[in-house]
Amino acid sequence: MASFNDLGLREPLLMALEEEGIEHPTALQAAAVPVLRREGNLVARASSGAGKLLAYALGVLDRIEPRAAAAEGEDDAAAEAPPATRVLVLVATPEAAEQTALALVPYAQAVELAVTATGPGWGTAAGDADVLVATPNQVMDAVRTSGVKLESVEAVVVDGASDIEALGGFEALESIFDNVPRTTQRVVVTGVATPGVQDLIDRRVKRAIKYPVQAAVPDESPEAQETTGVVGYVPVGERDKIDTVARLLGGQDGDAPPVLVCRTDERAAQVAEALSLRGFLVGEADDEEADVVVAGSTEALAEMGEGGPSGTVISFDVPADEESLRLRHGGERTGFVLVQPRELQHLREIARRAKLDARPAGVTGEEQGAGDEMRRFRAELRRAIREEDIGAQMLVLEPLFEDFTAAEVAAAAAALLRRRPPAEPEPGAAPSSRAGSARAPGRESTAGSAPAAFARLFVSVGERDGVRAGDLMGAIAGEADIPGSSVGKIEIRDTFSIVEVPADAAQKVIDKVNGTTIKGRSVRVDYDRGADRARRPGPGGGGAPRGGPRAPREGGGGFRGPPRGGGFGGGAPRGGSGGPRPGPGGGGGTRRPPVRRPPRDD
Numbered sequence: 001m002a003s004f005n006d007l008g009l010r011e012p013l014l015m016a017l018e019e020e021g022i023e024h025p026t027a028l029q030a031a032a033v034p035v036l037r038r039e040g041n042l043v044a045r046a047s048s049g050a051g052k053l054l055a056y057a058l059g060v061l062d063r064i065e066p067r068a069a070a071a072e073g074e075d076d077a078a079a080e081a082p083p084a085t086r087v088l089v090l091v092a093t094p095e096a097a098e099q100t101a102l103a104l105v106p107y108a109q110a111v112e113l114a115v116t117a118t119g120p121g122w123g124t125a126a127g128d129a130d131v132l133v134a135t136p137n138q139v140m141d142a143v144r145t146s147g148v149k150l151e152s153v154e155a156v157v158v159d160g161a162s163d164i165e166a167l168g169g170f171e172a173l174e175s176i177f178d179n180v181p182r183t184t185q186r187v188v189v190t191g192v193a194t195p196g197v198q199d200l201i202d203r204r205v206k207r208a209i210k211y212p213v214q215a216a217v218p219d220e221s222p223e224a225q226e227t228t229g230v231v232g233y234v235p236v237g238e239r240d241k242i243d244t245v246a247r248l249l250g251g252q253d254g255d256a257p258p259v260l261v262c263r264t265d266e267r268a269a270q271v272a273e274a275l276s277l278r279g280f281l282v283g284e285a286d287d288e289e290a291d292v293v294v295a296g297s298t299e300a301l302a303e304m305g306e307g308g309p310s311g312t313v314i315s316f317d318v319p320a321d322e323e324s325l326r327l328r329h330g331g332e333r334t335g336f337v338l339v340q341p342r343e344l345q346h347l348r349e350i351a352r353r354a355k356l357d358a359r360p361a362g363v364t365g366e367e368q369g370a371g372d373e374m375r376r377f378r379a380e381l382r383r384a385i386r387e388e389d390i391g392a393q394m395l396v397l398e399p400l401f402e403d404f405t406a407a408e409v410a411a412a413a414a415a416l417l418r419r420r421p422p423a424e425p426e427p428g429a430a431p432s433s434r435a436g437s438a439r440a441p442g443r444e445s446t447a448g449s450a451p452a453a454f455a456r457l458f459v460s461v462g463e464r465d466g467v468r469a470g471d472l473m474g475a476i477a478g479e480a481d482i483p484g485s486s487v488g489k490i491e492i493r494d495t496f497s498i499v500e501v502p503a504d505a506a507q508k509v510i511d512k513v514n515g516t517t518i519k520g521r522s523v524r525v526d527y528d529r530g531a532d533r534a535r536r537p538g539p540g541g542g543g544a545p546r547g548g549p550r551a552p553r554e555g556g557g558g559f560r561g562p563p564r565g566g567g568f569g570g571g572a573p574r575g576g577s578g579g580p581r582p583g584p585g586g587g588g589g590t591r592r593p594p595v596r597r598p599p600r601d602d
Helices: 011-019 027-037 052-063 067-071 094-110 136-144 161-166 170-179 195-204 238-251 265-277 322-329 341-353 372-387 391-402 406-419 469-480 503-513 530-535
Strands: 041-045 087-090 115-117 131-134 155-159 185-190 208-211 229-235 259-261 293-295 313-315 335-339 356-360 454-459 490-492 497-502 525-527
Touching: 011 052, 011 094, 027 041, 027 052, 027 208, 041 052, 052 087, 052 094, 052 155, 052 185, 087 094, 087 136, 087 170, 094 115, 094 131, 094 391, 131 136, 136 170, 155 170, 161 170, 161 185, 161 195, 161 391, 161 469, 170 195, 170 469, 185 195, 229 322, 229 341, 238 265, 238 335, 265 293, 313 322, 322 335, 322 341, 322 356, 335 341, 341 356, 341 391, 391 406, 391 469, 454 503, 469 490, 469 497, 469 503, 497 503, 503 525
Parallel strands: 041 185, 041 208, 087 131, 087 155, 115 131, 155 185, 229 335, 229 356, 259 293, 259 313, 313 335
Antiparallel strands: 454 497, 454 525, 490 497
């Protein structure tokens, strides 16, 4: 396995990595760091879990000299120039900016660079730090008030381009690219290569190295992917991982102990200690008395004899790349991955590359006797999880995962949706033609009508134009300056869409969004006149709008988890002893328990 020493990094950065307990680069880091050190442009298809933060941080920071060193040999005027932004890291939300900035601190300080984020809690002004982490809109707000100057920027990193697009940040992002020098290094990291992201890359990131090579094009149809196996996953927060594993071990009764694979040896030692404190015997693979075997890396599996371990393999940390996933969970091996909600997109992507079908562990189909409405609601949720880009929504909800489990957050969201009061149906209103407009179970759906507090708007782009709900929500939130959370139901039909917005903001949305461009098309926005449209003949001579309801994709069973008892029935309880926390750069290793910096594993 390669080491960070092989990447040519400066000694201070190597020492910072050692202090953080990060031992080996991920595949992304090994590919990206040399490119960025040579001042090359990079486009990477990656999300949380691949080690993306360290990939761009190490490569860019390694080549940026401290101000004092850069001023040597310059004239007095240059040496006395005021501080200025040199590296711009753009993320989707203010919360992500805060976490990313804190995660960058040890590496920036190692090379004598200052880091800050916009917002309260930072002693360095936005324009005075070498490295600024912010959303595109925050940056442009600071530029307009002369708080940040873009002409000094040497590198721009777009971390989470598809999320920025979904949350309406692309207009500000375009303005930033318009105002930075042409020689500025450009890095784009995206979990999903949407058409909008691809267009941005084509226009703004010239002569870029791409990782992986085939990932800089839009996704292939999921139906076109052939899989050679199944890997199960259990969504669980970092603090609940030890509780979850303990529940499983308490019920297992197989001949061979399960093998828990961690990111690094240090991480494995922490997990082993936590399990030992709970009374579990941590041993070797050939120890018949052991309750569990804890391995420090994927490579450790190869040392367990021919064919690897005979027990269930559990990835305590999500694998960093497809090769690690294949070695742990490929073939006939039973097991699953403990995955944090924000890492789920990364797991699905590496599973696709490894030709494995990622499914929730323990899902066996619908319960017998459940009501039709309940089944439809769950089917719609499955369709949204499998087919739609929900990365932006995950970012919005991520702060809640620090205090609540993903199941609790989802249940609360469903409860709020169920509470939305239905309005009286509009006379002659056209029925909804999109299955994705399903409401929460337990309340009768009023197709074609909006709640009393909402107005229904017609938008002249639809499924044929490649538009998604996130595109519409982002455009409305960005152009009309209203919170994306206030946007109601979005129905995407064949050639148009219907969007619910607060009634008191409807005219503002019409005025601001009408004539703007979504997915390369100029859009028309007006109040929905469903009855008139229902009577209007379509292009083929029919009467009603085209695009009837689509049958939801069913899961067809699922991964049942390990064959020996335990399971994950009700999920892990909160408030347990917790477990080791992940490192800031993630993927390549783990950091020691942080003092003031929040956990981050990007």
